[in-house]
Amino acid sequence: DQQVKQNSPSLSVQEGRISILNCDYTNSMFDYFLWYKKYPAEGPTFLISISSIKDKNEDGRFTVFLNKSAKHLSLHIVPSQPGDSAVYFCAAGGGGADGLTFGKGTHLIIQP
Amino acid sequence: GAVVSQHPSRVICKSGTSVKIECRSLDFQATTMFWYRQFPKQSLMLMATSNEGSKATYEQGVEKDKFLINHASLTLSTLTVTSAHPEDSSFYICSAFSGTENYGYTFGSGTRLTVV
Numbered sequence: 001d002q003q004v005k006q007n008s009p010s011l012s013v014q015e016g017r018i019s020i021l022n023c024d025y026t027n028s029m030f031d032y033f034l035w036y037k038k039y040p041a042e043g044p045t046f047l048i049s050i051s052s053i054k055d056k057n058e059d060g061r062f063t064v065f066l067n068k069s070a071k072h073l074s075l076h077i078v079p080s081q082p083g084d085s086a087v088y089f090c091a092a093g094g095g096g097a098d099g100l101t102f103g104k105g106t107h108l109i110i111q112p
Numbered sequence: 113g114a115v116v117s118q119h120p121s122r123v124i125c126k127s128g129t130s131v132k133i134e135c136r137s138l139d140f141q142a143t144t145m146f147w148y149r150q151f152p153k154q155s156l157m158l159m160a161t162s163n164e165g166s167k168a169t170y171e172q173g174v175e176k177d178k179f180l181i182n183h184a185s186l187t188l189s190t191l192t193v194t195s196a197h198p199e200d201s202s203f204y205i206c207s208a209f210s211g212t213e214n215y216g217y218t219f220g221s222g223t224r225l226t227v228v
Contacts, residue, residue: 009153032215043118043205043219044156089156093215099146099158099207100217 003027004092006103014111019077021106023090026071030092034100035064035075037086044089048075077108085110114140114210118220125196125227133191133223135206141186142208146217147179150203162189196227 005024013019023033031052036044050057050064050073057064063076077084087107091100115138125131135145143164148156160170160181168181178200180192189208193200205222 004155034215034217036219041122041203041222041224043116043221045219046217049215091156093217099148099161100156101158102148102155104153104155 001026002104003030004090004101004103006088006090006106008106009104010107010109012109012111013080015082016079019075019080019084019108019110021075021077021088021090021108023073023075023103024071025073025092027092027101028071029094030101032093033064033066033073034091034093035062036089036091037084038089038105039086047088080108080110082110082112084108114208114218116142116206116208116218116220118206118223120223121221122224123226125225127197127227128195130192130194131196131225133193133204133206133225135189135191135208135220137187137208137210137218140208140210142189142210143186144209145183145189146207146209147181147189147191148205148207150205150222156205159191193225196225198227201225201227 034049035047038044048062066073087105089105090103117136145162147159150156159174160168162168162183170176183189206220209216
């Protein structure tokens with residue numbers, strides 16, 4: 001049973017436009033969520049996080065929105081740049097020092 | 113920020129041999145470290161949680177006798193894949209919990225294991 005789902009395996013966006021990556025979860029006990037960027041054969045690089053008590057967190061070009069009632073979060077990247085092309089993972093965690101539960105990732109391709 | 117070093121970055125071994133992967137927290141002490149495995153085009157799957165000075169906790173379906181985890185110090189955890197088989201070929205990633213920024217998770221750069 002997949003508790004964190006990223007239903008879009010890939011997404012293609014034109015440079016300069018907004019990229020929106022979506023993530024759904026089923027476990028209501030998750031109390032924080034993180035987005036990671038990953039290149040092949042490398043470890044994940046942290047992008048942005050959000051606590052379950054918030055509905056929005058913004059950091060530069062990256063904004064994460066959380067809709068707890070829908071158990072849905074999204075990552076907005078604006079404006080999209082060629083260097084943003086990578087696989088993006090949504091991850092969720094519970095309280096304390098728990099491991100993270102990851103989605104399958106979305107491959108974002110920024111087209112010039 | 114917190115840095116986690118993972119070695120080796122890639123290793124090729126013969127079936128039946130054992131391989132050790134190291135994960136070090138370079139500038140912080142990590143009482144808890146995590147080991148993940150990623151198959152191609154799949155998500156990162158948590159294999160086990162390693163606590164310094166105690167036995168690791170394995171996720172369901174992960175063989176503890178096959179994947180030996182040692183967390184002997186606050187800065188080092190090791191994963192040993194014993195009697196490796198081709199189906200163990202995967203990308204293994206460690207994460208150390210620093211309890212600070214980013215909810216405390218810092219990832220290593222991963223190890224590509226190929227068993228031939």
